[in-house]
Amino acid sequence: MKGDQDLYTLQPIASLTMADQVEAQLHEYIIKRAIRPGDAIPKEQELADALGVSRNVVREALSRLRMLGLIDSKKKRGMILTRPDVMKGLERILHPAILDEQVRKQLFELRLVLEVGLGDLIFARKTEVHLKKLDAIVERERKATTQIEKIRCELDFHSTLYEMAGNDTLKRFQTILLPVFEYVVEYESKLQHTSVGSVTHADLVKILYSNNAEEFPNAMRKHLSPHFQHL
Amino acid sequence: MKGDQDLYTLQPIASLTMADQVEAQLHEYIIKRAIRPGDAIPKEQELADALGVSRNVVREALSRLRMLGLIDSKKKRGMILTRPDVMKGLERILHPAILDEQVRKQLFELRLVLEVGLGDLIFARKTEVHLKKLDAIVERERKATTQIEKIRCELDFHSTLYEMAGNDTLKRFQTILLPVFEYVVEYESKLQHTSVGSVTHADLVKILYSNNAEEFPNAMRKHLSPHFQHL
DNA sequence: ATGGTACTTATGTAGTACATAATATTTAAT
DNA sequence: ATTAAATATTATGTACTACATAAGTACCAT
Numbered sequence: 001m002k003g004d005q006d007l008y009t010l011q012p013i014a015s016l017t018m019a020d021q022v023e024a025q026l027h028e029y030i031i032k033r034a035i036r037p038g039d040a041i042p043k044e045q046e047l048a049d050a051l052g053v054s055r056n057v058v059r060e061a062l063s064r065l066r067m068l069g070l071i072d073s074k075k076k077r078g079m080i081l082t083r084p085d086v087m088k089g090l091e092r093i094l095h096p097a098i099l100d101e102q103v104r105k106q107l108f109e110l111r112l113v114l115e116v117g118l119g120d121l122i123f124a125r126k127t128e129v130h131l132k133k134l135d136a137i138v139e140r141e142r143k144a145t146t147q148i149e150k151i152r153c154e155l156d157f158h159s160t161l162y163e164m165a166g167n168d169t170l171k172r173f174q175t176i177l178l179p180v181f182e183y184v185v186e187y188e189s190k191l192q193h194t195s196v197g198s199v200t201h202a203d204l205v206k207i208l209y210s211n212n213a214e215e216f217p218n219a220m221r222k223h224l225s226p227h228f229q230h231l
Numbered sequence: 232m233k234g235d236q237d238l239y240t241l242q243p244i245a246s247l248t249m250a251d252q253v254e255a256q257l258h259e260y261i262i263k264r265a266i267r268p269g270d271a272i273p274k275e276q277e278l279a280d281a282l283g284v285s286r287n288v289v290r291e292a293l294s295r296l297r298m299l300g301l302i303d304s305k306k307k308r309g310m311i312l313t314r315p316d317v318m319k320g321l322e323r324i325l326h327p328a329i330l331d332e333q334v335r336k337q338l339f340e341l342r343l344v345l346e347v348g349l350g351d352l353i354f355a356r357k358t359e360v361h362l363k364k365l366d367a368i369v370e371r372e373r374k375a376t377t378q379i380e381k382i383r384c385e386l387d388f389h390s391t392l393y394e395m396a397g398n399d400t401l402k403r404f405q406t407i408l409l410p411v412f413e414y415v416v417e418y419e420s421k422l423q424h425t426s427v428g429s430v431t432h433a434d435l436v437k438i439l440y441s442n443n444a445e446e447f448p449n450a451m452r453k454h455l456s457p458h459f460q461h462l
Numbered sequence: 463a464t465g466g467t468a469c470t471t472a473t474g475t476a477g478t479a480c481a482t483a484a485t486a487t488t489t490a491a492t
Numbered sequence: 493a494t495t496a497a498a499t500a501t502t503a504t505g506t507a508c509t510a511c512a513t514a515a516g517t518a519c520c521a522t
Contacts, residue, residue: 017504017505017506018505018506019505019506053506053507054506054507054508055507055508056505056506056507056508057505057506057507074514074515075513075514075515075516076513076514076515076516077514077515077516
């Protein structure tokens with residue numbers, strides 16, 4: 001058709017609801033004014049009046065910010081800004097069942113990337129206690145008879161690595177991603193027998209006992225190599 | 232009304248609002264029923280009646296889910312489930328100014344982890360076009376005179392690496408994290424002159440031209456070593 | 463001062479009414 | 493009869509009011 005090119009100039013109609021706009025404005029308000037956690041923000045009715053919308057709309061916008069952990073509200077105290085919880089939004093969405101197949105795959109790749117790169121944080125912060133814990137898991141895995149027990153050890157081992165990294169945000173991220181991983185692992189196991197990588201958990205622990213951070217990334221790459229094959 | 236209750240039995244009161252509970256229930260409803268994107272969900276009034284709350288409350292809950300990208304709503308068509316946008320919630324929160332200092336630091340560490348571990352995805356998906364693009368950036372950087380131009384090249388280079396990984400979720404994640412990085416880099420630059428790592432961008436490109444994925448993680452570690460020192 | 467009482471205030475919830483836009487239905491026109 | 497226009501229908505979006513509830517505040521009595 002002739003007019004097709006012209007169509008590109010058309011932008012998707014904004015069609016933002018009032019609540020959307022109010023949310024955006026409040027967000028900007030918070031950021032621009034550099035409001036510190038603990039500070040109070042205007043009352044709902046004041047905001048409604050100032051913005052020229054109904055309190056209802058303001059509440060919808062505030063409800064979203066509250067969900068994100070940006071604000072907290074008490075009955076009479078009004079609303080105060082809180083330290084936003086970075087991972088809160090992710091928690092609600094990252095449920096394997098409602099994720100696109102492709103996104104699931106991408107999140108799984110993200111996990112591989114994280115674990116390969118995790119080395120330096122671990123080496124910087126590992127303690128004897130951590131290493132002993134890994135030893136125990138490896139030992140438990142060696143004795144494990146059932147498949148379920150082995151999988152549990154697998155999860156424990158890698159979770160402990162994230163713990164050792166001493167980065168709460170990262171650890172939390174991993175926890176949120178866990179169900180996605182399980183989902184993908186199950187899918188992979190149907191695809192082919194997940195051969196164990198040439199580097200075992202025991203090998204990884206040995207490297208961690210040494211102080212040779214250089215070896216870690218490639219060791220982990222080899223450990224995860226069965227998964228990398230699916231790229 | 233009656234006498235006082237035993238204080239020991241008092242638990243940290245949850246004090247969930249109706250909207251909170253409705254949100255949780257709707258969330259569960261969506262997941263349990265395995266509703267596929269495109270499917271319709273009941274009307275607001277129906278939900279309100281079924282849950283025994285006012286439509287107002289239902290709307291607050293729906294508003295949150297809509298913000299997360301879980302549902303979409305058109306005027307008459309009702310509401311339909313959509314593919315949730317994994318990163319949407321993060322986008323709104325990850326503004327450096329409102330983040331805890333510690334969280335900022337942790338996110339910056341996350342970036343280091345990501346880039347060190349990024350190698351295998353890049354090697355699996357890199358193309359000639361990508362490599363040429365990196366060449367161009369390195370060349371631009373070599374000729375750069377101002378500090379600003381150099382920093383821009385720095386950002387472009389690393390952004391391109393994420394692009395090469397061919398993982399949209401990951402790329403998006405990096406884009407969202409960018410402002411946080413800038414914030415931290417500025418902070419670091421005050422702390423001490425950010426000496427360039429012993430491995431340059433040109434060195435990294437050379438490795439990417441070769442097909443030796445083994446070298447990448449440690450090369451990147453050395454490249455980023457000035458940042459790692461702040462651990 | 464201490465403790466209680468009543469008052470005040472801001473959020474939370476309910477309910478009604480209407481605007482708006484998209485669909486469905488009916489009517490009109492060629 | 494098929495198409496086009498007008499109309500009715502319906503679900504979301506917005507506004508407004510009213511009241512419940514909890515958390516401060518002030519005031520009072522002992």
